[in-house]
Amino acid sequence: MNILICEDDLMTLKALEHKLKNEGYNTITALDGKQAIELLNTQKDIEMLLTDLHMPLISGLELITHVRNSMKSNIPIIMLTRVGLEDTVLHAFELGADDYITKPFSPEELSLRIKRLLLRSKV
Amino acid sequence: MSKEYSLDYLESISGGDNDFVNDMILTFVNSVPVELNRIENAINAQDWYKAGEIAHKFGSNLMYLELNELKEIILKIESFGLEMEHTQEIPVLFKKLTEGCELIITLLKRDFDFLNQ
Numbered sequence: 244m245n246i247l248i249c250e251d252d253l254m255t256l257k258a259l260e261h262k263l264k265n266e267g268y269n270t271i272t273a274l275d276g277k278q279a280i281e282l283l284n285t286q287k288d289i290e291m292l293l294t295d296l297h298m299p300l301i302s303g304l305e306l307i308t309h310v311r312n313s314m315k316s317n318i319p320i321i322m323l324t325r326v327g328l329e330d331t332v333l334h335a336f337e338l339g340a341d342d343y344i345t346k347p348f349s350p351e352e353l354s355l356r357i358k359r360l361l362l363r364s365k366v
Numbered sequence: 367m368s369k370e371y372s373l374d375y376l377e378s379i380s381g382g383d384n385d386f387v388n389d390m391i392l393t394f395v396n397s398v399p400v401e402l403n404r405i406e407n408a409i410n411a412q413d414w415y416k417a418g419e420i421a422h423k424f425g426s427n428l429m430y431l432e433l434n435e436l437k438e439i440i441l442k443i444e445s446f447g448l449e450m451e452h453t454q455e456i457p458v459l460f461k462k463l464t465e466g467c468e469l470i471i472t473l474l475k476r477d478f479d480f481l482n483q
Contacts, residue, residue: 251423252423252426252427253393253397254390254393254394254397254426254427254430255426257386257389257390257393258376258379258390258430261379261380261381261383261386262379262381265381265383297419297422297423325422325425325426346426346429347375347426347429347430350378350379
């Protein structure tokens with residue numbers, strides 16, 4: 244199970260990568276939306292995307308739009324955001340994101356949301 | 367262990383891996399001066415919005431070590447900067463933030479020998 248993590252904050256990226264590896268997932272990392280698009284185009288076995296919303300070059304919102312509209316992909320997408328950005332989160336849902344977690348993330352919540360989303364995507 | 371910072375959160379996601387916790391501490395110590403410098407440059411240029419944007423990103427790093435007082439300061443810098451309100455307070459808040467971060471780094475270096483090698 245390959246999960247792409249797109250996050251430009253190094254501490255958050257390392258924390259997510261460590262937690263997901265401990266849960267048995269394979270992780271692939273990108274530091275901005277541009278890198279994430281390149282990886283999604285070349286690595287077809289990516290089964291989930293975790294993306295920050297505020298990133299350089301191509302933002303999380305632009306990345307979600309690209310995945311849904313240009314790539315026509317139904318890959319599950321979880322947004323990484325901070326508390327207090329409800330408007331941005333709502334916009335991301337409109338663009339096609341499936342779920343979100345707030346930073347710093349709750350390890351249990353992250354695990355449950357990923358499992359639930361994977362189950363739903365396989366139905 | 368100092369009560370000025372807490373490793374409880376990092377330990378909760380570490381799965382008992384001390385190398386991970388140490389790597390996160392090292393990343394914090396290395397990244398804080400860089401981020402503070404970026405905010406300072408934005409303040410010197412009176413680019414308050416940019417200062418708010420950088421503060422937004424930087425805030426998460428403070429939360430990993432449960433630096434709650436510093437988190438409140440960074441949230442104010444973020445909010446004042448992004449909303450372009452009370453911008454005259456940003457330099458004062460930044461000074462407090464810098465002093466607080468310097469103290470935390472000093473304490474981390476006191477508590478973890480590997481940071482001094």
